[in-house]
Amino acid sequence: MTALFYIAAAVAVIATVLVVTRRNLVHALLYLVISLFAVAVVFYTLGAPFVAALEVIVYAGAIMMLFVFAVMLLNLHADSPRAVPRIAWLGPVILIAVLLAEVIYALTVETQPLAGAEVGPQAVSEALYGPYVLGVELASMLLLAALIGARHVAARASDEEEAAASMERGRASALQPAEQVATAGTPAAAEQGEA
Amino acid sequence: MASVSLDHALVLAAILFAVGFAGLLTRRNLIVVLACIEIMLNAAGLAFVAAGARWGQADGQVMFLFVLAMAAAEVAVGLAIAIRFRQSLKSLDVDDADRMRG
Amino acid sequence: MLSLLWLIPTLPAAGFVLLVLLDRRLGRAGAAWIGAGSVGLSAVVALLVCGSFIASPPAGDAYRQVLWTWMDVAGFAPAIGFYLDAVSVVWVLVITCVGFLIHLYSTEHMEHDEGFTRFFIYMNLFVASMLVLVLADNLLLLYLGWEGVGLCSYLLISFWQRDPQNVYSGRKAFIVTRVGDTALIAGLFLLFTQLGTLDIQPLLHAAEETWASGSLVAVAAALLILGGAVGKSAQVPLQTWLPDAMAGPSPVSALIHAATMVTAGVYLIARTNILFDLAPDARLIVAIVGTATLLIAGFSALVQHDLKRALAYSTISQIGYMFLALGVADWEAGVFHFMTHAFFKALLFLGAGVIIEALADEHDIFKMGGLRRELPAVFWTFTIGAAALAALPFVTNGFYSKDLIIAASLGSVDGSVWLYVGSLVGAFLTALYSFRLVWLVFFGHRRTEVTRRPRWRQLVPLWVLAVFSIVAGFVWMPVWLGGFNALQKLLDTALPEVEWSASLGHFAESAGAALITIAVVLGGIGISYLLWMPWRQGTHALAASPAVRPLAAFWLGGWGFDWLYERIFVRPVKWFAHWARHDLVDYVVGGIAWLNVAGWRTLSAGQTGRLRAYVAVAGFGLVLVLAVVVLR
Numbered sequence: 001m002t003a004l005f006y007i008a009a010a011v012a013v014i015a016t017v018l019v020v021t022r023r024n025l026v027h028a029l030l031y032l033v034i035s036l037f038a039v040a041v042v043f044y045t046l047g048a049p050f051v052a053a054l055e056v057i058v059y060a061g062a063i064m065m066l067f068v069f070a071v072m073l074l075n076l077h078a079d080s081p082r083a084v085p086r087i088a089w090l091g092p093v094i095l096i097a098v099l100l101a102e103v104i105y106a107l108t109v110e111t112q113p114l115a116g117a118e119v120g121p122q123a124v125s126e127a128l129y130g131p132y133v134l135g136v137e138l139a140s141m142l143l144l145a146a147l148i149g150a151r152h153v154a155a156r157a158s159d160e161e162e163a164a165a166s167m168e169r170g171r172a173s174a175l176q177p178a179e180q181v182a183t184a185g186t187p188a189a190a191e192q193g194e195a
Numbered sequence: 196m197a198s199v200s201l202d203h204a205l206v207l208a209a210i211l212f213a214v215g216f217a218g219l220l221t222r223r224n225l226i227v228v229l230a231c232i233e234i235m236l237n238a239a240g241l242a243f244v245a246a247g248a249r250w251g252q253a254d255g256q257v258m259f260l261f262v263l264a265m266a267a268a269e270v271a272v273g274l275a276i277a278i279r280f281r282q283s284l285k286s287l288d289v290d291d292a293d294r295m296r297g
Numbered sequence: 298m299l300s301l302l303w304l305i306p307t308l309p310a311a312g313f314v315l316l317v318l319l320d321r322r323l324g325r326a327g328a329a330w331i332g333a334g335s336v337g338l339s340a341v342v343a344l345l346v347c348g349s350f351i352a353s354p355p356a357g358d359a360y361r362q363v364l365w366t367w368m369d370v371a372g373f374a375p376a377i378g379f380y381l382d383a384v385s386v387v388w389v390l391v392i393t394c395v396g397f398l399i400h401l402y403s404t405e406h407m408e409h410d411e412g413f414t415r416f417f418i419y420m421n422l423f424v425a426s427m428l429v430l431v432l433a434d435n436l437l438l439l440y441l442g443w444e445g446v447g448l449c450s451y452l453l454i455s456f457w458q459r460d461p462q463n464v465y466s467g468r469k470a471f472i473v474t475r476v477g478d479t480a481l482i483a484g485l486f487l488l489f490t491q492l493g494t495l496d497i498q499p500l501l502h503a504a505e506e507t508w509a510s511g512s513l514v515a516v517a518a519a520l521l522i523l524g525g526a527v528g529k530s531a532q533v534p535l536q537t538w539l540p541d542a543m544a545g546p547s548p549v550s551a552l553i554h555a556a557t558m559v560t561a562g563v564y565l566i567a568r569t570n571i572l573f574d575l576a577p578d579a580r581l582i583v584a585i586v587g588t589a590t591l592l593i594a595g596f597s598a599l600v601q602h603d604l605k606r607a608l609a610y611s612t613i614s615q616i617g618y619m620f621l622a623l624g625v626a627d628w629e630a631g632v633f634h635f636m637t638h639a640f641f642k643a644l645l646f647l648g649a650g651v652i653i654e655a656l657a658d659e660h661d662i663f664k665m666g667g668l669r670r671e672l673p674a675v676f677w678t679f680t681i682g683a684a685a686l687a688a689l690p691f692v693t694n695g696f697y698s699k700d701l702i703i704a705a706s707l708g709s710v711d712g713s714v715w716l717y718v719g720s721l722v723g724a725f726l727t728a729l730y731s732f733r734l735v736w737l738v739f740f741g742h743r744r745t746e747v748t749r750r751p752r753w754r755q756l757v758p759l760w761v762l763a764v765f766s767i768v769a770g771f772v773w774m775p776v777w778l779g780g781f782n783a784l785q786k787l788l789d790t791a792l793p794e795v796e797w798s799a800s801l802g803h804f805a806e807s808a809g810a811a812l813i814t815i816a817v818v819l820g821g822i823g824i825s826y827l828l829w830m831p832w833r834q835g836t837h838a839l840a841a842s843p844a845v846r847p848l849a850a851f852w853l854g855g856w857g858f859d860w861l862y863e864r865i866f867v868r869p870v871k872w873f874a875h876w877a878r879h880d881l882v883d884y885v886v887g888g889i890a891w892l893n894v895a896g897w898r899t900l901s902a903g904q905t906g907r908l909r910a911y912v913a914v915a916g917f918g919l920v921l922v923l924a925v926v927v928l929r
Contacts, residue, residue, distance in 0.1 A: 020218030046248040070274040127253035139264040146268030153275035296906030
């Protein structure tokens with residue numbers, strides 16, 4: 001278990017450093033996913049399987065997916081270089097392979113967590129709906145507020161985009177055919193390349 | 196062994212936090228900035244869980260859950276802001292948003 | 298009759314007030330009548346009062362009239378009081394009578410000037426101040442008159458104030474005399490703190506009784522008074538203002554800078570002679586200052602080409618004679634020379650004024666010439682004046698007074714051979730330069746046309762003064778000529794007689810010594826004739842030769858005093874004034890504002906509006922706090 005801890009820790013650190021240093025936005029996000037996986041393994045070695053699972057499901061799963069979806073759908077990575085050289089596969093493959101090996105090892109061979117006692121889901125939920133129930137309610141209100149707020153902020157964004165786009169169309173129709181082709185060319189080309 | 200492990204876990208949390216902070220200071224892409232914030236939150240949560248595991252209590256994990264919920268909320272709003280940012284400033288460069296200068 | 302004493306200074310003062318109040322409504326005639334009339338009336342009163350004083354002297358040979366108490370503060374109670382004794386009689390008569398003649402002259406001389414009324418305003422104020430100065434019974438009132446004449450001198454020098462050069466001259470005069478005035482007021486402070494009073498007679502008695510001869514306090518007081526006198530009387534080292542003061546109109550030069558104001562220093566020393574007797578070292582310095590000045594100014598007068606500047610240097614030189622007389626304790630001779638000098642110097646300046654006006658404002662004597670036939674009255678009167686200045690033997694008043702001084706410089710117990718030689722050289726120079734003016738201005742070819750001729754109001758004063766330049770010397774004849782010495786007898790009532798030394802005194806008083814003087818003077822006149830009449834070209838060539846030219850230039854510039862003062866005093870002050878031209882206090886106040894703005898700039902420089910910068914600052918603060926916590 002100790003070795004598992006250190007290996008997972010190393011993977012997490014390496015992946016985090018790569019997140020911070022990658023030029024390519026999507027690469028950075030994906031390295032972040034790897035980092036979160038590694039931290040989940042660390043949680044497991046510390047005897048907290050519940051939060052390990054939650055880390056994967058919520059953090060790596062939901063939050064990072066939210067990142068990736070936002071970036072992809074709204075073309076926020078439009079400036080990033082698109083071509084991916086083969087060598088770029090090397091880093092993630094190595095890291096993921098190490099993690100995979102670790103997880104398999106942890107699940108099959110090791111039994112004792114590092115801290116001694118494992119604090120399982122039962123204990124966590126008892127604490128959660130016991131002394132910390134107020135916090136749970138507040139957290140849910142926070143999430144609701146974030147949901148509504150994000151919707152509003154993003155909705156205005158799309159409203160304004162619609163308005164700007166219609167203005168573009170109006171102007172485009174007044175232009176010569178050649179210029180129309182030119183103005184229509186760039187966004188279309190970008191959309192094609194990304195798909 | 197367990198106490199050594201706790202120290203090391205906290206060291207790991209510190210390293211992750213530092214890396215995230217460094218990235219926050221260095222990177223100019225707004226999305227990456229948000230990702231670095233996530234890294235830092237994650238590191239903080241790791242510290243909580245490690246501490247809880249040291250004492251064998253569930254409190255550490257409970258705190259991590261709250262941190263998780265807060266991180267999710269923050270990411271949602273943050274990305275919405277990123278969209279508005281991109282729209283009005285036509286770029287994702289954080290340094291471009293300096294109208295509050297002087 | 299003596300009780301009319303207070304009218305003497307009051308009449309010109311009333312003239313001043315009237316002229317100020319009625320300035321706009323008066324025409325030339327009105328201003329002339331009031332301006333000259335007030336001084337004329339004062340002269341009449343002065344003649345009556347002084348005549349009464351001389352005919353039947355009051356008890357103690359002095360008359361004191363207190364008008365009211367000026368102030369009464371902590372036991373210090375000077376009064377507005379007038380004190381008339383033999384010394385003040387001489388001064389009052391000269392000021393009022395010569396003053397009246399000059400005022401009469403001015404009514405014609407200044408008639409085309411647009412500042413006619415203003416001129417008489419200043420002149421009346423001047424006469425009033427000067428009379429207050431000489432009649433004051435306490436030093437504070439004397440100082441009031443002293444300051445008043447200084448002010449009027451400034452106002453009148455820069456009378457034509459449109460030309461900035463005139464204003465600079467006035468300013469220079471004021472500032473240089475200010476140096477002396479400061480010494481004088483310091484002396485007054487010293488006298489008051491040591492003797493408890495500023496009333497002149499009580500002060501002198503108290504000094505005689507309480508101060509030991511040669512004591513430090515006496516020397517200090519005497520030197521400070523000497524400082525004031527040196528400034529006002531244009532002696533070395535404060536003589537630089539008088540030549541430039543010629544920028545004023547000629548009547549001003551005649552009245553203020555020849556006859557009266559510049560003699561205020563002489564009056565002051567004569568008045569406080571007891572203090573100087575208590576400080577023989579100071580008195581020696583007076584003699585040395587006088588001798589040095591008469592020589593320096595004499596050489597300078599020799600090479601001037603501006604007529605009035607030459608006369609100015611000659612004034613400085615003659616006052617040097619008066620100081621020399623005072624310095625060897627021949628107080629009476631100093632007063633006598635003041636009187637004779639007032640007559641002939643005023644005459645010379647008034648004559649110069651006529652000449653300059655006649656030649657349409659030409660001051661350069663080398664551009665004059667041949668005026669003997671054009672302006673005969675001026676020629677004769679000017680020549681009489683120049684003769685008196687040169688001390689032409691027997692027929693001029695200057696001879697009698699100057700010979701007395703020369704004799705005293707040798708024969709007085711405080712005299713010395715050096716002073717004697719200096720005074721003889723000075724007499725030689727005086728003869729040389731005074732007749733140089735006569736030859737150059739009135740003889741030879743006429744170089745400039747005469748455009749304006751004087752009329753009676755200018756000529757009468759010239760003639761009157763010429764007569765006095767001849768006869769005024771007869772009031773004190775030397776022993777070997779009969780010894781009629783009415784003036785000396787009069788002055789004996791107020792001043793101590795000179796003490797003749799045992800060894801040389803007898804010789805100095807004799808005709809033999811006088812013969813030496815006569816020889817020197819006649820020799821000077823003769824050589825002057827040769828140099829500037831038949832051998833004129835040769836003299837010019839000599840003056841222009843490379844050996845003589847730097848020397849002549851040195852004398853022309855007043856022995857470099859102006860050059861020196863310019864570098865030592867004027868330039869540093871101007872530099873400082875220029876450096877401080879932006880208000881220094883403003884700098885402090887502005888500095889506070891600047892600091893604020895600088896702070897604002899610094900702080901707002903930190904407001905970049907950039908997220909990363911703010912985060913960095915927060916991180917930095919976090920590190921600091923952590924460091925504090927961890928390292929405790």
